[in-house]
Structure formats: structure tokens, C-alpha cells
Amino acid sequence: MTKLHPKIPSGPLESKWDRHRFSEKLVSPNNKRKLTVIVVGTGLAGASAASTLGQLGYQVECFCFQDSPRRAHSIAAQGGINAAKNYQDDGDSVGRLFYDTIKGGDFRSREANVYRLAQVSTQIIDQCVALGIPFAREYGGQLANRSFGGVQVSRTFYCRGQTGQQLLLGAYSALCWQIEQGQVTMHPRTEMLDLIVADGQARGIVVRDLVTGRLSVHTAHVVVLATGGYSNVYYLSTNASGCNVTATYRAWKQGAVFANPCFTQIHPTAIPPGDASQAKLTLMSESLRNDGRLWVPVTAADRRSPGDIPDAERDYFLERRYPRFGNLAPRDIASRAVKAVCDEGRGVGPSGYGVYLDFTGVIEQQGFDVVRERYGNLFEMYHRITGEDAYHSPMRIYPAPHYTMGGLWVDYNLMSSIPGLFVIGEANFADHGANRLGASSLMQGLADGYFILPYTIGHYVATATLPPVAEDHAESRAALHRVTSRITRLLSAKGRRTAASFHREVGRLLWNHCGMSRHEAGLKTALTSIPTLREEFWKDVMVPGSGDAFNQELEYAGRVADYLEFAELLCHDALHRQESCGAHFREEYQTDDGEPKRDDARFAHVAAWEYRNGAAPILHKEPLTFEFVQPTMRSYQ
Amino acid sequence: MNFTVRIWRQKGPNERGGLVTYEAHDVNPGMSFLEMLDGVNQRLLGNGEEPVAFEQDCREGICGSCSLVIDGIPHGPDRGITTCQLYMRRFPDGATITIEPWRAKAFPIIKDLVVDRSALDRVMQAGGYISVNTGGAVDGNVLLIGKDQAETAMDAASCIGCGACVAACKNASATLFVAAKVSHLAVLPQGKPERTRRVSAMLEAMDREGFGSCGNQYECEAVCPKSISVRFIANLNREYLRAGIVESGIPSEPESPHAETT
Numbered sequence: 001m002t003k004l005h006p007k008i009p010s011g012p013l014e015s016k017w018d019r020h021r022f023s024e025k026l027v028s029p030n031n032k033r034k035l036t037v038i039v040v041g042t043g044l045a046g047a048s049a050a051s052t053l054g055q056l057g058y059q060v061e062c063f064c065f066q067d068s069p070r071r072a073h074s075i076a077a078q079g080g081i082n083a084a085k086n087y088q089d090d091g092d093s094v095g096r097l098f099y100d101t102i103k104g105g106d107f108r109s110r111e112a113n114v115y116r117l118a119q120v121s122t123q124i125i126d127q128c129v130a131l132g133i134p135f136a137r138e139y140g141g142q143l144a145n146r147s148f149g150g151v152q153v154s155r156t157f158y159c160r161g162q163t164g165q166q167l168l169l170g171a172y173s174a175l176c177w178q179i180e181q182g183q184v185t186m187h188p189r190t191e192m193l194d195l196i197v198a199d200g201q202a203r204g205i206v207v208r209d210l211v212t213g214r215l216s217v218h219t220a221h222v223v224v225l226a227t228g229g230y231s232n233v234y235y236l237s238t239n240a241s242g243c244n245v246t247a248t249y250r251a252w253k254q255g256a257v258f259a260n261p262c263f264t265q266i267h268p269t270a271i272p273p274g275d276a277s278q279a280k281l282t283l284m285s286e287s288l289r290n291d292g293r294l295w296v297p298v299t300a301a302d303r304r305s306p307g308d309i310p311d312a313e314r315d316y317f318l319e320r321r322y323p324r325f326g327n328l329a330p331r332d333i334a335s336r337a338v339k340a341v342c343d344e345g346r347g348v349g350p351s352g353y354g355v356y357l358d359f360t361g362v363i364e365q366q367g368f369d370v371v372r373e374r375y376g377n378l379f380e381m382y383h384r385i386t387g388e389d390a391y392h393s394p395m396r397i398y399p400a401p402h403y404t405m406g407g408l409w410v411d412y413n414l415m416s417s418i419p420g421l422f423v424i425g426e427a428n429f430a431d432h433g434a435n436r437l438g439a440s441s442l443m444q445g446l447a448d449g450y451f452i453l454p455y456t457i458g459h460y461v462a463t464a465t466l467p468p469v470a471e472d473h474a475e476s477r478a479a480l481h482r483v484t485s486r487i488t489r490l491l492s493a494k495g496r497r498t499a500a501s502f503h504r505e506v507g508r509l510l511w512n513h514c515g516m517s518r519h520e521a522g523l524k525t526a527l528t529s530i531p532t533l534r535e536e537f538w539k540d541v542m543v544p545g546s547g548d549a550f551n552q553e554l555e556y557a558g559r560v561a562d563y564l565e566f567a568e569l570l571c572h573d574a575l576h577r578q579e580s581c582g583a584h585f586r587e588e589y590q591t592d593d594g595e596p597k598r599d600d601a602r603f604a605h606v607a608a609w610e611y612r613n614g615a616a617p618i619l620h621k622e623p624l625t626f627e628f629v630q631p632t633m634r635s636y637q
Numbered sequence: 638m639n640f641t642v643r644i645w646r647q648k649g650p651n652e653r654g655g656l657v658t659y660e661a662h663d664v665n666p667g668m669s670f671l672e673m674l675d676g677v678n679q680r681l682l683g684n685g686e687e688p689v690a691f692e693q694d695c696r697e698g699i700c701g702s703c704s705l706v707i708d709g710i711p712h713g714p715d716r717g718i719t720t721c722q723l724y725m726r727r728f729p730d731g732a733t734i735t736i737e738p739w740r741a742k743a744f745p746i747i748k749d750l751v752v753d754r755s756a757l758d759r760v761m762q763a764g765g766y767i768s769v770n771t772g773g774a775v776d777g778n779v780l781l782i783g784k785d786q787a788e789t790a791m792d793a794a795s796c797i798g799c800g801a802c803v804a805a806c807k808n809a810s811a812t813l814f815v816a817a818k819v820s821h822l823a824v825l826p827q828g829k830p831e832r833t834r835r836v837s838a839m840l841e842a843m844d845r846e847g848f849g850s851c852g853n854q855y856e857c858e859a860v861c862p863k864s865i866s867v868r869f870i871a872n873l874n875r876e877y878l879r880a881g882i883v884e885s886g887i888p889s890e891p892e893s894p895h896a897e898t899t
Contacts, residue, residue, distance in 0.1 A: 052771040067692065068758050070798055071700045087778065123774070130774035132767045132827045134790035141781025159791055165699055166794060173766035180762045188755065211747055240695040275665055277672050280696045381697070384722055387667070450771045498682045500675075544687050549649070550748045552690055553682070 002257055002610050004622050007411040008112045013628045017116045020412070021455055025462035032057035035461055036220040038205055040192045040247055042069030042175065044168055044442060045425025046226030048449030051174035054183030056454060061218055062175070062184050063207060065191040065242060065555075070172045073228055073240040074445060077164025078285035078378075080146060080156035081128075081442040083121040088145055092153040094118045099629060101440060104150045104330055105405070105433020106582035106598060107631035108260070108606075110624065112412060113430045120451040121443050125157055127450055131170040135159055148438035149286050150330035150636070156439045161285055161377045167442055171449070191555065192247045193483045195223065195254045195421070198475040201466065202251075202421035206479045208487075210555060213548035215483055217476045219469045221461055222420050224453065225251060226445075229404035229426040231264065233563045233570065234515070235507020237401035238270055238283040244559040245566050248408050248427050252569075256416040257608040257620060259409035259429035261566075262574035265436055265583050266516050267402035268334035271385055271395075272354040276504075281400035282385055284357070284378055286438040289327045291362040291371070292395070294318050294338070296355050300345035306356055306394050317341050317355075325636040332435040332583040333636060335399035339516050340594060342398070349396045358394035399516060403441060405432040405583065406573070409608040409622075413456035414448060417608075419464065422457060424448035429606070434582020487547045490557050495540030499557040502537045506530065506560075506567050514567075514574050519587040523575040527568060534564040569609060572617060579603045600631055638664040638725060641733040642677060644689050646749055654746070656735065666726035670713065671696060671703065673725055674736075690749040698722045698862060701797035704804070705750055706737040711801035711860045719799065719862040739800055741809035743847040754800050756846035757814060763842035764835040765818045767828055780826045793821035795863045802857035802865075808849030813857040815839045816873035817865050823876055833883050836876040 009020040027035070035058050039050040042064040050062040066072060084097040097118040102109060125143070129135065135157050136144040145154040159166040178184040189210040196204035196219065204219035230245035231237035252258045269288060270281045295314045302309065317337055319326045329337070338355050341347065348354050363371050368391065372379070379390045386396075407429040408416050414430070416423050425445040432440065469476070509529055513522035537560070545551045580589040580596030581603070589597040606622040640661040647654025659681075664673050671693050678688035694702040703720040707713035713723045728734065736750065744752040782790075796817040803811050819836050822828030828835075844850075851870060858867045 048771075055770050066694065066700075066702070067754060068701075068798065070758075071694060071702055073695065073700070075700050075797075076695045076697060085777070123772075125777045126774035127771060129777040129780075130767070130769045130827055132790075132822050132825050134787050134794050134821065134825065135777070136791075137782050137784045137787040139784045141783050142778050159794075162699065162795060165797070166791075169794065173761065174769075174771075176758070176762040177766040177768055180764075186758075188758070211753075240700060242694045274667055277665060277668055277676060279669075279672050279675055282697050381722075384718065384724065385669075387724075387726060454771070498679060500679065542682060542685075544682065544685065550690060550751070553688060 002255065002417050002620065004257065004409065004417060004608055004620050005411060006110065006622055007413060008110065009412065013111060013115050016112050017119060024455060024459035027458045027462045029057050033059065035059065036061060037222045037224060037457065038063070038218060038220040039224045039226060040205065041072065041226035041228060041425070041427070042172070043072035043074035043226060043228055043425060044171055044445030045449040046072065047168065047171035047175045048446050049224055049226060049424055049453050050184050051171065051178045052450055052454045053457070054178030054181065057183070060178070060184040061187065061220060063187045063190045063192060065189065065210060067189055069175055069186060069188060070169060072168060073243050074168045074442070075165045076240060077442055078161045078283065079148060079287045080158035080163045080439040081124070081167060082148070082155050082439045083125045083157060083443065084118055084155060085122055085125060087143060088154045090153045092155050096153065097121060097155065100151045101431070101437060102433065102629060103634055104437040105435055106634050107433065107600070107604070107626065108263070108581055108624065109431055109433030111626060111628055116452070117431050117444060117447050120447045123451055124443060124446045128167060128170055131174060133159065133166050133170045146287060147290055147328065149289060149328045149334070150325070150437045161287070161375070164442060167446065171446070192227070193250065193558070194479040195251045196476050196479045197254050197418055198469045198473055199467070200419060201464070202418045203469040204476060206483045208483070211550050213546070213551065215480060217471045217480055219471055219473070219476065221466050222422065222457055224422045224424060225408065225427050226425045226449065227427045229407065230566065231401040231404055233507065233567055234401040234511050235504050236273060236278065236281050238267060238281050241280065244562070246559050246562045248423070249562045249566050251408060251416070251418070251421060253611050254418065255611065256418045256421055257409045257610045258406070258569060259606050259608045260406040260573065261570045261609070262514070262577060262584050263405035263434050263582060264401060265331060265403040265405060266335045266399045268331055268338055268399050269357060269397045270400035271382065272349055272351065272398035282381065283400065283402065284382065284395065284397055286331070288357060288375060288378060291374070292357040292359050293327055293361060294355055294357055296341045296346040296348060306348070306358070315341070315346070322636045329636050330435060330437060335516055336585060338399055354396040354398045356394035357397050359390065360394070363391065403436055405429065405434060405436055409606065413459070414453050415456065415460065420460065422453060424453050434584055486558065487554065489538065490541065490543050490554060490561065491547055493538060493541045493543065495542045497540045497542060499541055499543070499553065499560045502533065502541065503560045503563060506533055506564055509533070510567055510570065514571050517585045517587050518574050520575065523571050526571045527575070530564065530568045530571070537561065537564055569617060573607055573609065576607060576619060577603055598633070604631070638666060638730045640664060640673070640728065640731070643733065643735045644750070645737045646689065647746055649748060650745055664725050666724070668725045669696065669721060670707070670723040670725065671721050690751045692751050693721055696721045699797060701799035704739050704752065704799055704801070706739065706804060708735050711739065711804040712862055716859065717862060717864045719797070739804035741803045741848070743809060743811070744800060744803065756848070757798055757800060757811065759846060760811060760815060760839055760842045761818065764831070764838035767822060768831060782825060786824055790821050790824040793817045793824070793865065793869050796865055797863060799862060801860045801862060803848065805856040805860040806849065806852070807854065807856070808852050810851050811843050811848040812851040812870055812873065813861065813865060813867065815843050816869040819876055820869040820872045823872070832876060833880045836873065836880050840877060
């Protein structure tokens with residue numbers, strides 16, 4: 001049975017990372033040339049890691065399923081990236097960013113990891129500026145900042161509403177440089193479909209060329225997964241439609257343990273869902289909550305148009321419930337508050353699933369132009385999608401699955417429970433605990449890729465024994481066989497239902513029973529329904545065409561098949577965690593006024609699940625100990 | 638709403654393609670153009686036919702995947718948006734809509750509406766970067782960058798690499814794409830050390846990949862989903878001219894007329 005060693009260095013928090021880096025073994029430059037690293041995924045974490053490893057001298061083989069590495073989903077992040085620069089001199093520091101992040105995560109993350117993240121945050125900004133990222137500037141030429149949810153300082157750096165795009169294009173340009181230098185070989189339109197574990201070490205992957213359909217084996221000394229999160233398991237989410245759980249899920253089935261899968265972030269401000277044809281939910285950046293006020297009518301089923309409802313008959317529910325943070329309450333809290341008022345029948349819009357996000361106040365105080373400069377592109381986007389003008393009537397928003405804090409378990413070195421398999425960015429579980437604060441995912445992706453993994457990977461290859469693994473090694477052949485037989489099975493079902501119809505069904509099941517709030521009976525229902533649905537999928541799915549050609553329906557069906565298994569793991573985890581913390585809200589565990597009740601005595605641990613063929617997964621607990629901060633009831637009131 | 642859609646179908650790169658007509662029924666005006674196509678595909682699947690291959694990913698106008706020529710215009714009739722941001726309320730009920738792929742020598746068709754745009758990546762690899770190692774960067778505020786300068790760089794940097802500019806150009810030129818990257822980096826102090834090499838290398842790569850040259854017709858700007866201005870092309874030309882002057886630098890040793898040639 002797998003044993004989990006988090007490998008957290010001892011000693012004072014502030015110097016753990018420095019001392020750890022010093023004690024790590026190094027690899028000499030001429031030996032790096034002989035080492036091959038596979039990096040799967042080219043988002044912020046993958047692209048920054050691949051380019052940095054290339055600069056260090058490793059031979060990097062980099063894979064993405066998109067047609068270009070620049071299209072990874074990090075591109076869509078809108079709001080910004082946090083860093084403890086304290087340029088505003090408003091009381092920020094590494095310590096405060098650390099504390100905000102660990103508190104924001106409801107004390108379900110490791111102190112040492114989060115402190116390191118806060119430490120390297122400042123380097124990230126400097127690195128990005130050096131790469132030519134056009135951050136917003138003040139008239140005097142200094143970097144500008146904005147505020148984000150869950151914190152009381154202004155530490156978020158941004159490029160209009162396209163911060164993710166600019167940071168990704170920066171990392172992509174560094175990757176282009178390394179491709180030109182011959183250090184990185186890029187394999188676009190290539191999807192990882194299985195992991196090769198030889199003699200207990202991750203040594204390669206099986207991939208499918210999405211244009212020709214050809215399957216091939218790639219072996220290496222180390223494998224890095226930077227394959228993002230799994231919000232699309234809910235079908236409707238803010239993620240790009242290509243985002244999927246397949247890479248991490250297949251690694252799980254090869255023995256990498258999966259941590260805290262039930263920590264899924266539901267973002268409060270997305271455009272409400274429309275009809276059944278809808279394929280995605282569009283996020284409205286959290287930065288809107290800097291100036292927008294959330295409200296619903298005081299009385300249920302009030303069908304008046306928003307302008308006709310006087311102030312006294314409006315309930316600014318976040319300001320009422322959380323006066324200290326008001327509209328900038330953290331995401332999990334804001335989302336639940338929105339759900340609560342809608343469940344009371346006070347929701348607005350045709351479906352009743354929506355609340356107003358109102359800019360009247362700020363427009364009156366500061367004028368149209370200021371609002372247009374700050375949020376113009378978001379207002380435009382809202383107008384295009386809904387046909388409504390948010391300058392004149394409030395936006396309507398509703399929560400949507402957005403980010404997953406859970407992911408493959410990694411130790412302090414970002415290595416999974418399989419030696420030689422490193423996991424970075426959203427794909428791992430490490431830094432955000434039970435809830436991620438806004439503008440922290442870009443920070444974590446780049447911290448892992450630019451500044452942490454390049455160090456820790458060196459120590460691993462310097463100390464591990466890595467015998468050559470041939471492309472026709474028994475384990476490679478076995479992995480190739482697993483992939484081939486799955487594809488054959490998908491193509492030969494020849495049923496009547498499309499993969500999308502199964503995806504929609506499992507998504508609805510999860511949203512209802514394992515979404516914004518969960519309870520035991522619902523989770524048990526989901527756990528009995530999912531296997532039935534899965535059985536039906538394999539009997540009745542329809543995948544046209546063949547496996548040896550460009551076949552988008554086949555790619556999609558393979559991903560849906562994995563959601564149908566992964567959904568079960570998510571529910572197991574949510575059922576096990578008999579407490580409410582962060583994004584995980586169990587209805588049985590709440591205070592009289594509806595606030596979550598955390599249970600540190602029983603659940604101050606990482607729940608890490610090990611795969612067992614044909615049986616329920618095994619739970620491992622990594623205890624979370626807090627030496628430097630005192631877990632408190634997380635209050636934003 | 639109901640529509641008739643004529644869609645370019647082509648089995649593979651070397652096959653003959655053609656327009657095939659399909660009906661799109663019960664379309665809600667609030668549906669996006671791609672959701673309408675999803676509907677067409679679900680029905681094709683229901684009839685046991687192969688769905689239409691097209692590219693899409695983020696569906697919010699930033700990843701640059703979607704790439705449809707709609708009634709002859711890349712990304713459709715509205716300015717400043719991608720295909721995925723186009724909504725069906727924009728079309729009159731009962732309309733016939735023709736959908737084709739990007740057409741350019743440098744973008745070979747893979748299948749149906751999907752083309753290979755890796756040529757743009759290779760142009761970027763030729764010089765669309767700042768060669769700076771990770772680590773050791775100076776503090777972000779050491780080099781002050783005026784707000785106007787930062788905003789200009791951002792205007793150029795907002796390119797999503799979709800290739801609509803190429804698809805709209807009768808020369809299938811990628812000049813606006815190259816101009817955006819060259820200008821973004823040339824405006825910022827961090828990009829200055831390599832600006833001379835960058836502009837030449839990227840333009841050479843553009844030629845090598847089979848893109849045409851700029852004909853000053855501005856179709857690229859008209860279809861650009863990020864409304865990137867052609868003034869960046871003027872800037873590219875200045876950068877190129879400057880490179881020609883700067884590159885000559887100190888003249889190299891004149892070749893001796895008596896040197897033996899081999």
C-alpha cells in the first residue's frame with residue numbers, strides 16, 4: 001500500500017525553502033543534456049516549466065492537445081495575479097499573503113507550501129516584466145494594482161481583463177525560444193492517454209496524434225503533468241470545452257493518489273445558464289465585485305424590473321451578512337450566499353437562478369468613463385451574450401463551476417506518490433486548500449513552473465537510479481494495449497446515444513448532489529446512479545468514424561468515459577468529509593445562521609485516495625499540522 | 638428560428654471538398670453560432686453520419702481556436718469578435734448561411750473546417766520572444782514604463798493568434814500578426830535589445846511559411862476579433878527599415894580583389 005511522505009523540511013517557516021534548495025542535489029550541465037523530461041500540458045504551469053527546464057539544459061518533450069501551446073485554458077483567466085510586492089504600502093507582506101491564502105483555503109492546505117508560494121510570488125512579477133508582459137501601469141510608470149476577493153490589501157497585478165492571456169503568451173514566448181534553441185520538442189495536437197510506470201517509476205506516456213490517430217510511446221527520465229483541472233466533470237462550467245481529467249485520472253489508475261477531489265470551486269459571478277443547448281458558462285471577472293453590488297428583492301417572486309425596486313426593498317445580501325468584506329467576500333462564501341437567496345425564491349431573471357450585480361452607485365459617483373475604462377470589455381461581453389446593457393440595468397449573475405482545488409497528491413517537491421511523476425499547476429492539490437482566492441491560480445501555476453519544479457526535479461534525477469527504458473518495454477506495451485483496447489471498445493459500442501448526452505447527464509447529477517452544497521443522502525444517490533449511467537454509456541454510446549483519423553467525437557467520448565468514473569471518486573470524497581470547509585459545504589454541518597462548521601478534530605487532513613481495480617478506493621490521510629498559524633473559524637462577517 | 642447552413646466538407650488534406658447543405662431547426666436566438674453548429678452535429682450523429690469537424694475551445698473569444706468564414710467573412714458579420722461570440726439573434730430567421738474554413742496556402746485543411754495553423758507558431762519561434770532566462774530578473778519597477786506606452790504594448794499584445802487576418806487577406810499575408818508581436822516587444826524597454834534581429838527573423842519566417850506580403854487593403858484590421866490596428870503594420874515597416882540601417886553597423890572588412898575564390 002502506498003505510504004505518503006509530504007517531505008516538508010523542518011525548521012522555521014521563513015527559511016524552509018531556502019534551506020531545502022541548498023540541501024538539494026544538483027545535476028551538472030553536461031549530465032542534464034542526457035536527461036529527457038516529458039511535460040504534458042502547456043498552460044501557465046506547463047509552458048513555464050518546459051521553457052525553464054529547456055534553459056537549464058534538459059531535453060524536453062512537450063505535449064498539448066490544442067493546435068498550439070498558446071491556446072491552453074490559462075489564456076482565459078481574466079482578473080489578475082497576486083504578489084506580495086507591497087508596492088501600495090498598504091500593509092502587505094509575504095506573511096500576509098501566506099496568511100490570507102491559508103485562511104482563504106479554510107486551513108486545509110500545508111503551511112510550508114503556501115508560505116513558499118507567497119515567497120516566490122514577488123519573483124514571478126519580476127520575471128513576467130522581463131518577458132515583456134504589458135502589465136497595467138500608473139501614469140508615473142509604476143506597476144498598477146487592484147483588489148480582489150477575500151483580502152484587504154491591493155496586491156493584484158493585471159493586464160486589463162486579459163491577465164491570463166498575457167501571462168500565458170509570455171510563457172509561450174519563452175517556450176518558443178526554447179523550441180528554436182532545440183531544447184524543447186513540441187508535440188501539438190497530441191493527447192496523453194496513459195502513463196507508463198516501469199519498476200515503480202514514471203518513465204513515459206502513451207499519446208494519440210489527433211490528426212492521424214496514430215498511437216505512440218514516449219519514454220523519458222521524468223514525467224511532468226500540467227494538465228489542469230476537472231471542472232468540466234459538471235458539464236456546464238467556465239472551463240474551455242477541451243479541459244478534461246483524462247491525464248490525471250489515468251495517472252491515478254496507475255497508482256498516483258488523488259487528493260481532496262471534492263474541493264471544487266464554484267465561482268459566484270458567471271452569466272446564468274439559459275436553455276439545454278448551452279455548452280458553457282461565461283465567467284464575469286471577480287474584479288467586478290470591486291465596484292458592483294450584489295442584491296435581490298427583499299420579497300420573494302418580486303417580478304418588477306430592477307429600476308422600479310426602491311433601495312429599501314433591495315437586499316444587498318453580502319453587505320448585510322459580511323459587513324467587513326461586503327461584496328468582496330471570498331468566492332465560496334459569495335456563491336453560497338447567492339444560492340441561499342435564490343433557494344428562498346428571491347432569485348431574479350426568467351429561471352429565478354440569478355442575482356443582480358449593480359453598478360449604478362459607482363457610475364453615479366465616478367462616471368461612465370471610469371467604469372468603461374475598468375470593465376469595458378466585460379460589459380461588452382455581457383452585452384453580446386445576453387443582449388442587455390449593464391451600464392443601464394444591472395447584470396444578472398449566478399455561480400458556476402470554475403476551478404478545482406483537488407488534484408493529484410504531491411509532496412513538497414511537487415512529486416506525486418509515483419516516483420518520477422511530478423504534477424504542477426491546477427492539476428495538483430497543493431496550495432489552495434478547500435477554497436482558492438481570486439488571482440491565486442496564475443500565481444501558483446507560474447510559481448510551480450518557473451521557480452519550484454526546476455529545482456526539485458534536479459534533486460530527483462540526481463539521486464534516483466534511472467535505468468534505460470526501451471520503447472518496447474513490457475510496461476510500455478501494456479500501456480499501449482490498454483489504450484488500444486479502450487479505443488476499440490468505444491468505437492465498437494455503436495449505440496444510439498451521443499457522448500454529449502451522457503456528459504450532460506453525469507454533469508447534472510453531480511451539480512444536484514455534489515455541487516454547491518452536499519448532503520449524505522444525495523451523495524449516496526449519486527454513488528448508486530453513476531455506475532448505472534456508466535454501464536449504459538459503454539453499451540449505448542455512439543462514436544462514428546475510425547480510430548486512425550482525425551476524430552473529434554472519439555476524443556470527446558474518451559474524456560466522457562473518464563468523467564463517468566471520476567465522478568464517483570468525487571462523491572466518495574465528499575461523503576467522507578463530514579464537515580463543511582471552504583467550497584465543500586455539507587448541509588448537515590452548519591451553524592444556525594447557515595455558516596459552515598469545520599471540524600478540525602476529525603478532518604484536519606488531506607484526503608488522498610488510492611485506486612483499486614474493481615473496488616472502492618482506499619483512503620490515506622495526511623494530517624495537516626499548523627505550527628505557525630492558529631486555525632480559526634474563518635469569519636468574514 | 639430556422640436556418641439553412643451550407644458547410645464546407647472535406648474528408649482530409651488531399652481529398653476534394655465541397656459545400657453540403659443542412660438544416661438547423663429550433664434555434665434559439667440566444668444560442669451562440671457554435672451552439673447552433675453543435676445542434677447540427679447532434680442531429681448528424683443521430684442519423685449515423687459523421688459530424689462536421691470545427692475548432693473551438695474557450696468559447697469566450699480569447700483562445701483563438703474558432704476559425705470559421707461565415708458568408709465570406711472570417712468570424713462573421715460583426716466587428717471585433719470571434720466566431721464563438723457571434724449569437725444567432727444576429728441573423729434573420731430563415732437565412733441561408735455559408736460556412737467555410739480559413740483559406741490560405743500556409744493553412745492546409747486537415748478536415749472540414751479545421752485547418753493547420755502551426756505556421757504561425759513557427760513564425761513566433763523565429764523571434765517572437767525576449768531571450769531571458771528564468772530567475773534573476775530585476776524588480777518590476779526598476780524600468781518605469783509610461784502608461785501610454787504600456788497601453789500601446791497591450792493593444793498589440795492582445796492578438797489571439799486566430800489567423801483571421803490571413804484568411805481575410807487576398808495575399809494570405811500574416812503581416813498584421815507579425816506587426817502585433819514586433820510592435821508589442823519593440824515598444825517595451827525589455828524588448829529593445831533584440832528588436833533588430835526579431836523583425837527580420839519574423840518577416841523571413843513569414844515568407845518561408847508561404848504567407849504573402851501586405852497589400853495595404855486593411856481587410857485584416859476589419860476582421861480582427863481584437864480590432865488590432867493597421868498602424869502596427871506601419872510600425873512594423875519602420876522597425877524593418879530601422880533594422881536595415883542598424884544591421885549594417887560597422888562595415889565588414891572589404892573583400893580583397895586578389896583573394897582566391899573557391
